[in-house]
Amino acid sequence: MLKKVCKRQAYYFVSFVLIAAGVFYYLVTLNHPYIGVNMKSVNGHWIISGIDPRGDGYEAGVRTGDIVLKINEKEPEEFPNLLKWQQIEGASLIEVTKQNRRVSITLPIKTNIVRNLTEIPLQILGFVFWLLGFMAWVKRPFLVQARALFWLNWIIGMAIVLVPASARCIFFARELELICLSIVPIFLINLVWVYPKDSRTRTYNLIRNIFIIISLIIISYIILQSCGIFNNVRLLRSIFTSNLIIALILALGNLGLSLKLPIENKVRNQAGILFIGMVLGFFPFVFLTVLPQLFNVQPIKYSDFSSLFLAFVPTAWYYVIVNKYLPDSRRIFEAIVVSFIQSIILSMVTSYLLYSQKIIKAINIEVFLLTLSFSILVIVIINFTRMITSKLLSRLAFSEGKQTFKQRMLKLNENLVSINEEKGIFEEILKSLGIQGAYIIIENPKRGYLTKAVGTFLENPDQLAELEMYFQSCNKTNLKATILSENLPAEIFIPVNSGDFSCGIFLGHRHSHIKFKADELPLITLISSQLTQRLITTFVIKELSVEIKSLAQRSQDSLRRNQGLQGITIALFRNLERERAHVASEIYDGPLQLGLDLNRWLKHLGEECPMDDKTENAVSHMRELVENLNFELRQISNDLRPTALKDLGLLTAVELLCKDIMLKELSLITLETIGLNREDRFPEEIESAAYRFIQEGITNAVKHSGANKLTIGIEKTEANLELTVKDRGKGFETNKIEEWALIGSHFGIVSMKERVESLGGSLQITSQIHRGTILKATVPII
Structure with missing residues (x-):
């Protein structure tokens, strides 16, 4: 919470810093005149390389090409601002050479009030940048875009408010401006x-x-320049100006990529508005002000007006980020092109009239750009005044019809937010717009064809067929709303594309008393687009609901089948264990007892009956064979029904199993247990499954892995019994297990998996070629 509060306070703090810096530096400029003279060193002489016609230096008689001999009665190299920035801001007296004449020029020490007033719009522009970014953050504080806009606008606003003080080289204003x-x-x-x-x-x-x-690098260069270590203002200006232009080109390029998106994509519309705003804002400023400075070309007179175009940039960004519903960027572009053509025509007429009335001596580029700027300003003011007047007249009820229509459309848009049912959406359309009918077609190559009609169209299937034929014949790429001809039953048609969906909305009836106007189509198109999205969402949700129900039903059927199969599997393994026990009992009671009796009789025969050496050797060999047979029968009986598992428990039975295998095979088996004691007993099915898993795992490792070291792990937790068998042998490809199950190969691993899963457990097999195998089974014990 404290972190969030600190973040919010940071926005307020930097806003206060900008306002304080703007006010402070503007007040300071009131006591500092603006000389407006740039200089350069040529062959050891300081020459005037550029001069602002609006500066006090120009009014005092300083001209380009003059050679400066003294500044404040000192050598030019002793003047600080000349060494830092190659300017003479702060000088009161200079001595120059004009046409081989030595002239002393006194510069004003008090500022020109008129000039300070002309700099107020630039200060306001800086505050406009900051204010629009601040308002975007206030209205959308959780949007990362709003926060990014705030910081961009803040840094640009700070640079702009520093411009008047920077031009006068006051209190590190130049350094701060360049850093920003x-x-x-x-x-x-x-x-x-x-x-x-x-x-x-x-x-x-x-x-x-x-x-x-x-x-x-630029900031380091600025610091070194300010300290007097470096002295190349032109290089510094070229570096940071090029940096700005390259960033602007990349930004416009990224927006241009978004313009390649489909027409119906809202990102394309947002990118279009931002692209227009940035071009309108930056292009005049870069072309008329930045590039002349970059290439050391004298800018045209009154070029500072180009900075006012920068206001388009924060306005466009603020408008797009804050507003949810945006007008079509293509219509904005068309309106701008028309207004620009009107401005060019008006500027040409104005220039000719001024020349014909001998107010100006000649028509040149400076005059044309000045009249063009004036014409653009006039057209903007006219359009803005017309918009404000229209809104005022609407509020005063002079345009009641249009106001009612807008209110109905806005009410429809608000009401649609709270309506989820498809039927309710169509009823709200008729109610809010007061129309007699509506017909909506939604077409998708994958999901099919959907048509919905309400009102009078429900009673006229022939009219629906006529409208459907019109929808199929119209150009799907032309998304402009149109007023239909008299021979069609509907009044207007709004095409909308959204992803793979092609939609058409027919509103109103030809014979209805309610008629739509051409200037109402943009708002209808905007609302219809939102309406179409709601209908498509409803349509998709219905289809998904059907699919989800079908999947749920199939899942339940599959679960029931799995439960049945699990019961069958448990029964099969239980019967298998019973059969094992039965066969083991039969072996123990039958062949094993006969073998024991045969061994006793052979022993009695050898001890009681006299026989020669040959017969004695034969009887001795027979006794060895019978003993081996008895051992094998005992081993088979124990494998089929390990008595240690039943009598002593899982841990003891596994220990004995490991010892028996190590006696038979040249393998080292390590048994690791966690949380398991010899006294712990589990249900018969669990002990049998765990024992068979370890037995089968050890057998497979000994036969196939080629490893001579095995690790067996048994861990008891509150809910599970976790069993592992690890080896460092050959390994195998685990993706072949399913194939083995189908072809009946490697039945041991397959039966191991089925036995564990039949108890609700899971088997995980991890293996890599030449890196060994890990079998891990988890069996629930609760």
């Missing part, structure tokens, strides 16, 4: 790669790390 601009690419890349879709991949990490390294 150097890290803008990092925040820009971070924002564009998380919105409109999250594209944070390895490529993103690589690009971000590259920009971080470049920014650190």
Whole structure:
């Protein structure tokens, strides 16, 4: 909780820092004039390389090409701002050479109030950046996109509010501005790669790390430049300007990739609006202000107005992130193109009128751009005024019809959120819009064809067939809503595509008293798109519900069959153990007893009856054979029914099993137990299954693995008995176990698996070629 509070406080703190810095530096600029003179060193002479026509230096008589001899009656190299930034901000007197004449020029020491007023829009622009980012974070505090926008807008806003003070080289303002601009690419890349879709991949990490390294290099260079260690302002300007332009190109490229998505994808629409906003905002500024500085070209007069276009950038980002429903970006683009063409025509007419009235002497690029900017501003103001007037008139009930229609559409959109049933959705359409009928077609190549009609269309199947033929014949790629001709029964048709679904919505009836207008189609299209998504979701949910019910029924049937098979398996193994016990009893009571009697008679014969050496050897050999037979019969009987398991328990029986196998085979078997005592007893089925699992595991390892060391593990937990058999032998491919079960091969492992699973347990087999095998069985004991 404290961490979240600290994070929120960080946003408020940096916002306060920006506001305080903006106010402080603006107040300081009120007492510092703006000279606006750039210089460069040529052959040991300091020459004026550029001058701002709006600066106090230009008004005092300084011109490009003048050679500066003294600054404040000192050598130019002794003036700090000249060495740092190749500017003479803060100077009050300079001595220059003009046309081989030595001239002293007195610079003003007080600022020009008019110039300070003209810098207020730039300050406001910086605060607009911050404010829109702050409002996006306030409205969507849990969105990572809103937080990314806040930090990008904050850093750009901070750089903008520092511009007036930076131009005057006041109190490290130039250093702070350049540092802010150097890290803008990092925040820009971070924002564009998380919105409109999250594209944070390895490529993103690589690009971000590259920009971080470049920014650190630029910041280091700025610090060294400020300390006077380096003295190459042009190189510094070129590096961080190129860094900004490359980041902008990558950001627009990433948005451009989203524009290749299907038309119905909302990410494409969001990317389209953002792309338009960034192009409108950055292109004039980069073209008229940044590139001339990068290539050391004198910018056109009044080029500072291009910075005002930057307001499009935060506005577009804020609008897209905060608003849930967005207009079609293609319509926005069309409106912008039309407005731009109108501006060009208006600027050409205005320029000609000014020239014909001899207000201007000639029509050049500067005049054209100035009139073009003025024309764009006029058209924006006209459109904005018209929009505001329309809303005011709507509120004053001068456009009651349109207001009622918008209210009905918005009410429909709100009501659809709380309706889940398909029938209720269609009834709400008729009720909210006041129309007589609606017909909706949903087509999907995999899921089939769905049609739903309500209202008057239910009673007219011929009209439905006519509308369906129109839907099939229309171009599925043209997604513009259209007002239908008089010969069709419906009034408007809205096509919508969503993924693999092609949808068509017919609203209203031709003979209804309610008519739709062309300017109402965008809002109808927006609501219809939301409606279609709800219907498709309902349609898919119904199909999934049917499939889920079918799967649940099949699962229950499979469970019942498995339970039946499990019972059969338990019964088979129980009968198998009984048969083993019966056969062992028969061997013990029959052949084994006969063998013991035969052995006694042969012993009696050898002791009581006299015989020659040959006969005595034959009887002795017969006794050895009979003893071996008796041993084998005992061993078979014990394998079929281990008496130690029944009388002494699982642990003792396994110990004896390991000893017997080590006596027969050249193998070392290690037995490890956890939580198991000799006194612990389990149900007969569990002890038998555990014993047979270990017996079969050891037998398989001895026969097939080629290993001479085995490890047996028995662990008793509260609910299970865990058994393991490990070897370091040849190993095998575990994917062949299912194949063995089908062809009847390796019956030992298959029966081992079935025996464990019949008790509700599980068998896990891990094996790799030449790395050994681990058999692990878990048998429940509760």
